Amino acid sequence: MQRAGFWEYGSEFPEDSPYEDEAGDCRWDRDGTGIIFSNREKQTLKSKPVDNGQKGENMEKQERDLLTLEERLQYAAESRASSPEAAVRMVRKFSEIPAGYFFCGAEDLDAMNELTGRFWEHPSVDVDTYHGFCQTFRLAIIYDTACRMRDQPEMVLSAEDSDHPCQLLWRAGTVNAVILLGLMLLDHAKDRGKNKDICHCMRMTLGQYLDALAEFTSGEERMPGSSHTNFRLFGQRFLKSHDGSWTLGETLADILRRYIAAQQEFGRLDHILRCMDALCCCLEEQGGTQADSARQFREILGKYCPGLEGRKLMEEGGRHPDPYGHYLALAGAYPEDVPDPGREGLAPRAVRSQVFLPEYDCSPQSLRALAAQTPFRDFRELLEKNIREERMAHAMEEINASAVYLYTMWVEPYLPAEWSGF
Numbered sequence: 001m002q003r004a005g006f007w008e009y010g011s012e013f014p015e016d017s018p019y020e021d022e023a024g025d026c027r028w029d030r031d032g033t034g035i036i037f038s039n040r041e042k043q044t045l046k047s048k049p050v051d052n053g054q055k056g057e058n059m060e061k062q063e064r065d066l067l068t069l070e071e072r073l074q075y076a077a078e079s080r081a082s083s084p085e086a087a088v089r090m091v092r093k094f095s096e097i098p099a100g101y102f103f104c105g106a107e108d109l110d111a112m113n114e115l116t117g118r119f120w121e122h123p124s125v126d127v128d129t130y131h132g133f134c135q136t137f138r139l140a141i142i143y144d145t146a147c148r149m150r151d152q153p154e155m156v157l158s159a160e161d162s163d164h165p166c167q168l169l170w171r172a173g174t175v176n177a178v179i180l181l182g183l184m185l186l187d188h189a190k191d192r193g194k195n196k197d198i199c200h201c202m203r204m205t206l207g208q209y210l211d212a213l214a215e216f217t218s219g220e221e222r223m224p225g226s227s228h229t230n231f232r233l234f235g236q237r238f239l240k241s242h243d244g245s246w247t248l249g250e251t252l253a254d255i256l257r258r259y260i261a262a263q264q265e266f267g268r269l270d271h272i273l274r275c276m277d278a279l280c281c282c283l284e285e286q287g288g289t290q291a292d293s294a295r296q297f298r299e300i301l302g303k304y305c306p307g308l309e310g311r312k313l314m315e316e317g318g319r320h321p322d323p324y325g326h327y328l329a330l331a332g333a334y335p336e337d338v339p340d341p342g343r344e345g346l347a348p349r350a351v352r353s354q355v356f357l358p359e360y361d362c363s364p365q366s367l368r369a370l371a372a373q374t375p376f377r378d379f380r381e382l383l384e385k386n387i388r389e390e391r392m393a394h395a396m397e398e399i400n401a402s403a404v405y406l407y408t409m410w411v412e413p414y415l416p417a418e419w420s421g422f
């Protein structure tokens with residue numbers, strides 16, 4: 001896929017675009033100072049009871065309570081859907097927005113290209129629509145499953161049957177892509193993006209969105225918005241642990257907050273390994289008695305954990321008279337404060353690759369085998385101290401759950417029926 005196929009971030013929204021800024025049944029005017037009601041909206045408002053107690057001419061035809069003008073203005077100001085039908089329309093319009101509008105900058109586009117770009121040229125992928133682009137995530141999952149069946153057939157089990165509690169549901173690259181999508185949507189929900197259509201949809205309440213998905217996914221089979229998943233049942237289960245009155249932005253922030261807290265368990269281990277790789281680079285350059293053992297261990301690190309970028313860490317930090325002491329202290333100083341993706345005032349793209357999962361095997365067994373081969377006793381003890389199976393298993397459970405929630409609510413509903421499910 002050529003990046004030119006995407007709308008370039010920073011360009012003006014086309015004046016003739018069909019993706020108008022909508023909140024419920026109302027439309028914002030161009031300068032955002034007022035609301036322009038459609039003819040149907042005006043007719044609905046006229047059907048409210050008049051002051052003398054008599055009903056409007058269309059009141060008897062209404063089958064449900066109508067909102068007052070003040071309530072509709074409030075909903076419009078908050079970008080909430082004013083009716084179930086309006087919520088479904090917003091979801092349908094959301095599915096038709098060109099994929100390029102979802103990227104909050106060239107960095108996001110480059111990162112997603114690195115994670116799922118191999119699937120962008122597939123015939124089923126259409127970047128002219130969000131629902132068409134969602135197929136890249138499904139293709140990635142199909143690819144992951146095929147690779148796992150080929151390389152680790154004994155591990156192709158359900159989460160309940162697996163003997164590997166620290167196993168990712170999908171490959172790390174696919175999980176990172178789904179997390180990146182969630183972070184992009186959250187930026188739009190928090191007005192950090194430039195597209196108001198996405199922003200308005202993300203400001204629906206969770207309850208409204210889940211109800212809209214249940215209706216949206218009941219469409220014709222083989223059409224976008226058709227799915228084998230029972231979203232009404234899913235919504236009932238999801239709302240047992242989440243507040244239906246939350247906006248989608250608040251819901252996304254909660255899911256991503258839990259994911260990031262869990263990811264830190266593996267981020268800490270990755271940080272230690274990266275410091276070990278940087279130390280090896282430094283000792284190799286210095287020469288001397290430790291150069292050979294450092295080179296040999298760095299080769300082992302490259303096989304176990306490709307992509308650590310220890311040399312980059314060394315070059316960024318500069319030279320130190322005591323590299324062993326410096327990197328040992330740095331390895332033990334992993335920041336404990338967890339970045340909050342939902343924090344107000346957070347800059348766009350502020351939380352991105354630093355919360356991605358590493359691409360290598362993070363199982364306790366693999367990490368212990370690696371620790372046993374290090375020539376640096378202090379680093380071995382530090383690494384072994386941070387390999388905590390119970391905490392890692394719980395963290396992986398949270399990571400998998402977060403990825404599944406994001407996929408189920410923001411990818412699967414927009415796939416054709418034959419593509420839905422895991």
